[in-house]
Amino acid sequence: NAGVTQTPKFQVLKTGQSMTLQCAQDMNHNSMYWYRQDPGMGLRLIYYSASEGTTDKGEVPNGYNVSRLNKREFSLRLESAAPSQTSVYFCASSETLRGLSYTFGSGTRLTVV
């Protein structure tokens, strides 16, 4: 039982490059999330998907897009990376949107130079 799997674990991009972060869960969860974690800022929600077929903006969506490919997979895309997007990105999932804890992936450390 892998839980939540994120790829890649590390990535270095040049300013202006694009990339997609992949996330998959095998727990049959309905809701999935993308967070970024920066020193002193805690975990900030980028986008979330309450259920398959829906996506919504979180606190810091600018510069990102998401796709809920199916119930298992939720990807995060940076179309034109900027140094301000240097961060650690976590994907998470939960059975429903409200009232339940999350299972987090192991994170992606992204550096934009």
Add this chain to the structure above:
Amino acid sequence: GENVEQHPSTLSVQEGDSAVIKCTYSDSASNYFPWYKQELGKRPQLIIDIRSNVGEKKDQRIAVTLNKTAKHFSLHITETQPEDSAVYFCAASYSGGGADGLTFGKGTHLIIQP
């Protein structure tokens, strides 16, 4: 939306002493309050949670208390050990319309001094 404040940002305690981390939330409709522990370079992991119909919950050396009237909740760790060193996050889940899941505090870096 919900706003969660967490204090202190850094807490240093002697091994064997107790540690207390406090959080406040803004929306009285929030009804679920989990705590996550994140070790260096690792993912956040749930350590304990509490729902609004309960005032206190314990799990071995860890306890969480909730005061709905004051809209604050706290994590208590007794007999601290070196492996308790980590960043701890509180969170609140709002159950009303337009909710977007958990809102996290900014975290507390707990340092256990030998």
